[in-house]
Amino acid sequence: MVTPVAPEISSALDHPDPRQAVERVKDVVQRRLLDVYPTARIVRTDFFNHTYVPDLLMTWTSGTRRAERRVYLRASSDPALLASDVQLFEREQQPLVVPLAHVAPGPSRARLETVAEERHTLVLDPSGLGALPARTPTRTATALASDAIVEGGRGIMGEHQVERFLHAVGSGVEAAREGRADPTRLALSEVSRRTVPDVSRRMSTLMAAMWQGSGRSLSDFPADVPHQSSLDETSLSLLLSSPEITDEAFWRRIQPLVDAKTLLRTDITDTPNLQRLMRSAVQVWKGHVCMVVEREAAGAGTRWRWLVDHGHLGLRGPGFVAFLAASRKDLDTPDDYEAPLLAEVRDRAGRFAIPLTSIRMLMTNRSIGYDAPGEDVTHDPQLDGISAALGQEEGVVEAQALTPTRIPLRCNFVSRTASPPGARALVPYAELLGTTLHLFLDLDDDDARLLDNLLDSGEPAPARWEQADLFES
Template identity: 20%
Template structure:
C-alpha cells in the first residue's frame, strides 16, 4: 500500500546502526501510531524491548467513571514469533496487546492456527503494523465527498476502541472490510453499517462491542428514519435495549455531527429525546467548535424541559435587522455555548455559573409599569426596585408559595417616587430548581438546575420585553403549537 507512515518509520528504525537507536525509533513509531488511534491514552516506555515477559510500553487511560485502567503492549517482530514463544500462555492472562512489526503472518492460515490459542486468553489482542496503518490512514485521507457517509464516524470510534477494548486478531483483512465505499448510494450506506457491525463482533471486549453496536444503530436510524430501532432489545438474556446509556465525549464528537446532518428529516421526537438523554449540555459546550456549522433545532426542542442550565444571557440578534439574513427561530452552538435565536434576540446558555458568558453591564433599567405586563404570567418571588430617592426590595419567604406582585403594586402605588426595576426573581412551578434571578442591568438570568425551556421563556418574555418575540416565533423556537406557547 503506498504511503504507509508506520511501516516506513519502522523500516527506517530497523536500518539504524546503533541497537539503541533501533529500539528508540521503533518505540517512537509505535507510540506515534497509538496516539493517532487514541490521543487520550497516556503511554509510558519501559527499559525493555522485545522481552520475553516485560512489556515495551504501558498504556493508561481514564474510564468514563474516572477509573484508571492500564494495558501492557509487547513489541514482536512478527505474530508468528509471538506464537512460537508461547506469549498467549505466558502473558495472555492480563489481556495485553501483542504488536507485530511486519505482516509475514498476516493471512487466513495464521489466523486459523492462532484462534484456538486466543480462546485461552480472550482479552488479548494480536495486531500488526499494516493493519494499524490501514485504519489510521483512512482517517488521515478523509475527503469532503465522504463526510456525509456513515464510514468516517464509525471508523473513528473503531480506532478509539482498538487500544482500550480490542481483542482477538486485528490484521489487514479486518481493516479491508472496514474501508469505506466511494458510493454515495443510501443502500450502500446500509450495507456498510451492516459490514461494520459484523466486523467488530468478536474483536472487542463486551463493553467496547456494546458501544460500537450502539453507534451503528444510531447511524442506522439517521439513515433510515426508522425510530422503532430504539425499541429493539439486546440479544442478551436481560432484553435491555442496545441504544441506552450515556455517550462519552469521544463518541459524541464522532457521531453527533453526522446524526444532526443526516437525521434532519426525522420528525419523530422520540429519536431526538432519546439522543438528548444520552448527552449533557456541558458536553455540547465542550465540543461547541465541532458543532458550530450544524443545526441543533430538532435536538434542542425535544430536550428543553430535560436539559438544565445555570445561566442565560440575552443579546441583540443582528441578523434580525436584515430580512435576507434572518433565518427564523433556531438553536445552534455559537460563541462556545448553546444559543437560541428568535426575533430581535439571541440567548446564550451556560450549564455552570463559572462558564464565562459575556453580558452588558449598563443596560437601561426599565420602569416598573413597563415590566409588569410581562411578569404577570410568572410566579414572582422577589423584586428589586430603584427609585429616585430610595431602593426597595420586596421578597417572599423562601419556602412560601407567595407571588409578591400584589405587594409590589401596592407599595409602588403608595409611595410618591418613580421606580425602575433592577431585578426580578421568578419561581418555576413544581421544579427542583432554585428561583431564577432576572437582572435588567446585565440582561442575565441565573439560577441553579433550571430547565432550559423555563430560562428561555423568562429571558425572552421578561428581560426581552422591550422587543417582544411574537407568539408564533416563541412557539416555533420551543417546538410547540402556538396555543401551547401561549399557556
C-alpha cells in the first residue's frame, strides 16, 4: 500500500513560519523512514537544503556492523540542479536525497539517473518514499528488498521504480529457493543496477544460498557466483528472519554454508527459521562447553526453542537455558547450584543409560571420590554402602560421564557446566547437550522425549569428537 507522502510535505511547507515548515517537513520524512526501517536511529541536524551537511543522519546496526546513510532534503526537484548536487557528494557515503516534489522526466532526468548510479546515491522522490512498505513482524522477501533500497539503493526511484524493484526482488528470492532461473536472473539484474555493490553482493549471496538450498548446482546459477559462497552474518540474518521455510531438505543443504560464529554475529534472537537451521546443525556443529542456567519458565508453546542471547547460542527449555560455546571464556561466570544427592544422579544416569566412570561427592567439609577409568560405576553396589554410611546426604559435585559415542564429559553439578578433557576439544552439540541436560535436570518423560526429538536431525551422525588445531587462529 502506497502512503501519500507528497501531500504531507505540501501541507508541512504551508506553515507561515519557514523554520517551523522545515521542521515539519523533517518530521514527515523521518517518520516515514522509521515506518519503513524502525530499527534505525535518525538524528536531525540544524541545516536544511545545505550543499554538504545532511538534514538527517540515519544509522543502524547489522550484526556487529554499524552502518549509516546521510539524508539530504532538496527544495528543488529540478533534475539538472539535483545532478549538480549529487556530483558534490562523497561516493563512499552513499547519500540518500529526498527532493520535496516529483522529479520531472526528460533528458536531465536521464543524466541525473546516470550520475546518481555512478555516485552511489539514491534520489528517492516523495512517491518512491511512500511506496516503501512499512515494517511488519514477518520478514517477507519483499521486506528484504525494501531494506536493500533503504540501506543501499542508488539511481532515481519513484513509485514505479520502487514497486518494480520490490516485485522483481521479492519474486526472485522465492524463485531462487525453488531453483527457477528466469525470475532469479531478473531479480539479480535489478539488484545489480539499483543497489550499491555491497548490498548487491549481499543479496546475490542470499539468492545463491537459496539456489543451493533448492538442490540446484551453483554452476547453474543465472549470474556470476558471488565471491563468498557461504553466508555472511547479514545474508544469514536475511534468511533467518524471512517467512518460515519448512522444507527440511532445504536446511540440510543450507547448513554447510553456515557456522556458529557467523550466527552469533547476526541480530537474530529467536525465529522459526533459526529452529529449522539448528535442527540440521545440532549434530554437525561442535562446541567445547555447555552451561545450564535457570530462567523463568517460558510460556505455553515456547518450550524447547533455540535462541541467541547477547551473543550466546542457547537452547531454552522449561525453566532453564543451556548455552553452548567453543570456549569456557566465551560464556559468563556460572552461578552456583545445590549439589544433587548421589541417588538422584544415579537414577538419572540409569534412566537415560549414561555411563558414569567417576563420581566426586561432598559431605560437609569432606570430599569422596569413586572411579573406575573406562568402566561404568553407576550401578556398583559399593556406592550403596558409601551412601548408607554417609546417611544418604552426600551431594555429587562432579562426575565424568560418557556420551552415546563414549566421549568423556566432565560434569560439574555445582556450576552446571560440562566439557570434555582438553581445553580445545570439541563435541557435537547433540552429544554435549543430550548428556548434560539428562544429568543436570530432573526431566519428566514428556520433556525427555521433546529433547531427544530436538537433538535428532534424522540424518546419520558425523564423526564425533575432535581436538581443534592448536595453531588455529
